[in-house]
Amino acid sequence: MMPTRTFTNKRDPLVEAIELARLGQKGEARQLLREACRIDPGNAKAWLWSASLAETVADAINDLQQVVALDPDNATARGWLERLRPSVVEVPWYQCFLCTYEGLEEFDRCPQCHSVLSLDLDETFRNQGLDERQARIAVDRLGKLGGSADPFDIEYYLGVAHLNLLNSHAALEHFRRAEALDERGAQLRATIAALSRRPLVMAVDDCLTIRTMVTSTLERNGYRCLSAASSVDALSYLENATPEFVLLDVSMPFMDGYLLAKSIKAQPKTKDTTVVMLSARDGFMDKVKGRMSGAADYLTKPFEPALLLRIIRKYVRPKE
Numbered sequence: 001m002m003p004t005r006t007f008t009n010k011r012d013p014l015v016e017a018i019e020l021a022r023l024g025q026k027g028e029a030r031q032l033l034r035e036a037c038r039i040d041p042g043n044a045k046a047w048l049w050s051a052s053l054a055e056t057v058a059d060a061i062n063d064l065q066q067v068v069a070l071d072p073d074n075a076t077a078r079g080w081l082e083r084l085r086p087s088v089v090e091v092p093w094y095q096c097f098l099c100t101y102e103g104l105e106e107f108d109r110c111p112q113c114h115s116v117l118s119l120d121l122d123e124t125f126r127n128q129g130l131d132e133r134q135a136r137i138a139v140d141r142l143g144k145l146g147g148s149a150d151p152f153d154i155e156y157y158l159g160v161a162h163l164n165l166l167n168s169h170a171a172l173e174h175f176r177r178a179e180a181l182d183e184r185g186a187q188l189r190a191t192i193a194a195l196s197r198r199p200l201v202m203a204v205d206d207c208l209t210i211r212t213m214v215t216s217t218l219e220r221n222g223y224r225c226l227s228a229a230s231s232v233d234a235l236s237y238l239e240n241a242t243p244e245f246v247l248l249d250v251s252m253p254f255m256d257g258y259l260l261a262k263s264i265k266a267q268p269k270t271k272d273t274t275v276v277m278l279s280a281r282d283g284f285m286d287k288v289k290g291r292m293s294g295a296a297d298y299l300t301k302p303f304e305p306a307l308l309l310r311i312i313r314k315y316v317r318p319k320e
Contacts, residue, residue: 013032013033013035013036013039014032014033014036014040014043014045014046014049016032017029017030017032017033017036017049018049020032021049021052021053026053029053030050030053030055033046033049033050033053034050036050037050037066041066042070043070044066044067044070044071044074044077047063047064047066047067047070048063048064048067048074048076048077050063051063051064051067051077051080057084060080060084061081061084064077064080064081064084065081065101065102065103065112066112068081068100068101068102069099069100069101069112069113069134072100072141081102094106094107096110096112096113096115096117097117097138097153097157097160098110098113098115098117098134098135098138098157098160098161098164099112099113099115099131099134099135099137099138101113108120108123109123109127112131112134113130113131113134113135113138114127114129114130114131115127115130115131115134115135115138115160115161115164116160116163116164117160119160119187119188119190119191121163121191121194121195124163124164125166125219125220126220127164130164130165132165135161135164135165136165138157138161139158139161139162139165142154142157142158142161143158151181152178152181152182155174155175155177155178155181156174156175156178156188158170158171158174159171159172159174159175159178162174166215166216166219166220166225167215167219167225167227168195168198168219168224168225169200169224169225169226169241171195172192172195172196172224175188175191175192175195176192179192195224197319198222198223198224198318198319199222199223199224199244199245199316199317199318199319200223200224200225200226200241200242200243200244200245201218201223201224201225201226201243201244201245201246201247201312201316202225202226202227202228202234202237202238202241202243202245202246202247203215203218203225203226203227203228203246203247204228204229204230204231204233204234204246204247204248204249204252204257204260205228205229205247205249205252205278206229206230206249206251206252206253207249208229210249210278210301211227211228211229213305214227214247214308215227217305217308217309218308218309218312221309221318222318222319223312223316223318226241226243230252230253230254231252231254231255231256231257231259231260232254232255234246234248234260235260235263238264238267238270242269242270242273243270243273244273244274244316245273245274245275245276245312245315245316246261246264246273246274246275246276247276247278247299247308247312248260248261248275248276248277248278248295249277249278249279250277250278250279251279251280257277257278257279257293258277258292258293259293261275261277261293261294261295262293262294264294265293265294274296274315274316275293275294275295275296276295276296276297276298276299276311276312276315277293277295277297277298277299278299278301279298279299279300279301280300280301296315297311297314297315299311
């Protein structure tokens with residue numbers, strides 16, 4: 001006699017699937033696991049259970065790859081993958097070095113995190129489907145590898161990760177370090193040259209939304225961006241970088257935009273940097289204060305990306 005099962009009114013497909021699997025009802029369990037993975041694709045436990053009930057080796061491998069992409073340190077999933085791979089056709093395995101997704105076919109754009117893995121700048125800056133969470137996890141993971149991996153690979157992969165995150169200034173720094181460690185081909189040198197030609201712009205604003213909009217707009221239109229959340233961060237960046245253009249919020253803690261603008265214009269290496277003030281206020285005196293602090297122009301929040309580009313191109317245009 002088969003055991004009976006009871007469920008709460010609030011249906012949890014993963015809980016039900018696990019109970020069905022333990023009762024030996026694998027067909028129903030598989031259906032519920034598919035539903036659980038669809039409802040919550042970020043649940044590594046659901047993918048691992050799905051792999052355990054997969055009807056083919058290829059399906060199991062696919063599910064386990066999802067687990068590893070979500071939880072790179074999952075020893076169970078990695079152990080199963082090592083045992084299962086020899087049972088499939090002997091062909092090369094290709095891996096996304098950012099999210100660790102693996103597949104049988106070579107790819108330039110990861111099917112899992114949608115990162116562009118080549119040094120195709122046009123394709124990278126057009127990419128709209130990036131899983132930013134996976135890319136940021138990759139930056140954190142690569143930064144912690146230290147001596148356990150090839151230093152060239154770490155710098156190169158960090159460069160690609162930052163490119164996908166539309167942080168081309170950081171990408172350029174990593175690519176330069178990679179080239180210094182080991183020159184590997186003309187494409188990396190060409191990428192370094194192309195990124196170096198981009199005018200460097202610094203956006204200083206304590207609002208993450210504004211910084212993200214500015215960075216995304218400018219990176220996709222031929223500029224390199226530094227993003228600073230405060231005047232303190234901005235001054236720290238200016239010790240090692242000389243932007244051609246600074247977009248500067250007026251209202252910030254510690255040091256307001258007017259004082260920071262005066263500081264920028266007072267330094268010999270940044271005295272020729274174009275400063276544009278950014279504020280929610282557009283009164284006459286606000287604009288006068290901006291001019292007196294050395295600002296060339298004044299942009300009022302909220303603003304459209306097209307207006308931002310028009311203002312910046314008035315002073316600094318991307319180099320061909």
